[in-house]
Amino acid sequence: MTKRIELPQWKALASHSEAIGGLHLRQLFFADPERGGRMVAEACGLYLDYSKNRITAETLPLLVDLADACGLQQAIEAMFTGDHINQTEDRAVLHVALRAAREAVIKVKASDEKKSYNAVKRVWQVLDEMVKFANKVRSGKWLGATGQRIRNVVNVGIGGSDLGPKMAYEALKCYSQRDLRIEFVSNVDGTHMAETLQGMDPAETLFIICSKTFTTQETMTNAETARDWLVDVLGKDAVPKHFVAVSTAAKEVEAFGIDTANMFGFWEWVGGRYSMWSAVGLATMLGIGPENFLAMLEGGRAMDDHFRTAPFAQNLPVIMALLGVWYNNFLGADSHAILPYDQYLHRFAAHLQQVDMESNGKSVDKDGHRVAWQTGPVIWGEPGTNGQHAFYQLIHQGTKLIPADFIGFCKSQNPLGDHHAKLMANFFAQTEALAFGLPEEKVNEVFKGTPAELVPHKAFEGNRPTNTLLATKLDPYTMGALMALYENKIFVQGVIWNVFSFDQWGVQLGKVLASQVLKELKAEAPDLKHDSSTNTLIQRFRQMA
Ligand code: G6Q
Numbered sequence: 001m002t003k004r005i006e007l008p009q010w011k012a013l014a015s016h017s018e019a020i021g022g023l024h025l026r027q028l029f030f031a032d033p034e035r036g037g038r039m040v041a042e043a044c045g046l047y048l049d050y051s052k053n054r055i056t057a058e059t060l061p062l063l064v065d066l067a068d069a070c071g072l073q074q075a076i077e078a079m080f081t082g083d084h085i086n087q088t089e090d091r092a093v094l095h096v097a098l099r100a101a102r103e104a105v106i107k108v109k110a111s112d113e114k115k116s117y118n119a120v121k122r123v124w125q126v127l128d129e130m131v132k133f134a135n136k137v138r139s140g141k142w143l144g145a146t147g148q149r150i151r152n153v154v155n156v157g158i159g160g161s162d163l164g165p166k167m168a169y170e171a172l173k174c175y176s177q178r179d180l181r182i183e184f185v186s187n188v189d190g191t192h193m194a195e196t197l198q199g200m201d202p203a204e205t206l207f208i209i210c211s212k213t214f215t216t217q218e219t220m221t222n223a224e225t226a227r228d229w230l231v232d233v234l235g236k237d238a239v240p241k242h243f244v245a246v247s248t249a250a251k252e253v254e255a256f257g258i259d260t261a262n263m264f265g266f267w268e269w270v271g272g273r274y275s276m277w278s279a280v281g282l283a284t285m286l287g288i289g290p291e292n293f294l295a296m297l298e299g300g301r302a303m304d305d306h307f308r309t310a311p312f313a314q315n316l317p318v319i320m321a322l323l324g325v326w327y328n329n330f331l332g333a334d335s336h337a338i339l340p341y342d343q344y345l346h347r348f349a350a351h352l353q354q355v356d357m358e359s360n361g362k363s364v365d366k367d368g369h370r371v372a373w374q375t376g377p378v379i380w381g382e383p384g385t386n387g388q389h390a391f392y393q394l395i396h397q398g399t400k401l402i403p404a405d406f407i408g409f410c411k412s413q414n415p416l417g418d419h420h421a422k423l424m425a426n427f428f429a430q431t432e433a434l435a436f437g438l439p440e441e442k443v444n445e446v447f448k449g450t451p452a453e454l455v456p457h458k459a460f461e462g463n464r465p466t467n468t469l470l471a472t473k474l475d476p477y478t479m480g481a482l483m484a485l486y487e488n489k490i491f492v493q494g495v496i497w498n499v500f501s502f503d504q505w506g507v508q509l510g511k512v513l514a515s516q517v518l519k520e521l522k523a524e525a526p527d528l529k530h531d532s533s534t535n536t537l538i539q540r541f542r543q544m545a
Contacts, residue, residue, distance in 0.1 A: 003365075003372060004372075004496070013066060013330055017331060020054070020055075020058075025435040026463075032056075036049065036052075038051070039051035043310065043481075044299060044478075045472060048319065048467060050320075050468075053467070054326075060313055060322065067312055070498070072495050075491075080096055082119065086500065092110070094119050094270065095278075098123055098275075098278045099277050100120045100123065101120075104120045105120060106119045112268065122267065126264055126278070130279060137206065144206075144242060145203070145235075145238035151181060151205070152181045152204055152205040153207075154200075155185070156223050157186060157210030158186040158187075158188075158216060159272055160212070160274070162186040164274075164355075165210070166347055167348055167351035168276050169284045170347045171347070171479050172287075175288040175289065176289075182284075182286060186218065186219075186222075188221050202230045203233070205242060206242055207223070207242060208244055208245070208286075209223045209253075210246040211247055212248050212270075217514070240262065244263070246263070246265075266279050272504075273504075277296075295476035296479050299479060300483065300484035303482075303484035317489040321489040321492035322496075323403070324377065325497075328374050332401060333377065333400075333402065334378060337381045337403070338405050339404050340407040341406065342407070344474055348381075349382060352486055355487060358507070360493055360499060361375065364499070365497075366498050385426045396433065396464065401465075405467045405469060406430065406468045409474050409478075410471070433460060436462045437463065438458070438459055439459060440456065521541070
């Protein structure tokens, strides 16, 4: 396979970056004053303005040429039709089936089944079970072992079995039934479980043990601690009324003592970090209610339809992915900031960090060769306006190029006084300032009376690129569309970088090493055979613990 950097389309972009890389956004807007109304795209209620990027009218077409040369359209079709595109694990990648319409048909051939089957049918069987269960718990029909109503739900899971459902629950919290408390425990640090259970009554608490494999050390340790906490007060027989499972591993679930009738399944073709739409979202559904959960799926589905059918130059995930490639591979950026101006999205960047970095943080291409180009960027971010009083300094005046996505909403879910106008004033002002800066000759117009020697410190270079995503309101449909937009963006970038986006071998080594060290921490007199640093640290820990 031709190496990406040898493609004529890649080379064309490299020369284009040399030709226009030195242009400032001030010059680009001066030469093309209407670009702010033209470099936009819209789908599923999301309005994308990408005019404040370091691009000319030629850049996107050149990027689209690259996408074509990399076979993007065929790759999209391969995913949507159940091809085993996760080749290192020989699996289909069908999180899109999780949000497909009930009547859709997507055939999949899974390794654990003899025949291919319709993935969507199975998805809806589980969704229907989840809805029934959620309604029972929310209405108070599902009672704990002592006949008390469930007031607390604790999701026990980690990574993909925690970040997505927690992010979605937090994002849509204003739709939740406030008398049902939803918590997420992930860390094997006992503090997480201990603090979460503070003041909770076991008789009113339901645990969802959420683990695809049901073998993950952190989750199983937390699950056992939760079971001990409950059994101590209510006895062993109470377990079935207070524990349900979300897993693909029925045997392991049964061995833990959970009735498999209360197990919500998913499938090998759902990657952990793409699973918030499946039964992994049970805690989210319990919080926000089935109707809102299904509306979130609908938003995801609408974005998938857009992604699959819209021409690349008007396709939101494709545009955002290609602009990311532009900065990452041609303008030397190595990180990308996600800056939502909505407090409900306070876990959005954390979730995207996993989805993006675990998917495209690879350095070997699909042929097993070391890549000669940059792959996934560092993803980070926090909600505005908080970030403005913290790390924005570096984005504005630091030496690094940091493309950023600003995400904002026209209507607040909590319209208090003029809070929302103030929030959004900051939102618009920031992208303007980042793009156009404050040249030295204008410093005194803004910061009156600035002495000459301080002018360089108070000037802003500008030319910091941003995308702006604007939607009416952060409702479940919009939330689904927004998340699917980013999932599909990540897919596109994986295709361009020619990496396998749906495996995660990078997390395996740590698991193996940790189990060896655990034995050494517990042993009477371990024979430590690590390097001198690790040996000394372990010895010190053993002396001090
Ligand atoms: C996600 C990863 C990883 C996984 C966790 C939890 O894509 O595979 O984050 O979700 O390790 O795994 P289990 O759900 O199997 O416990």
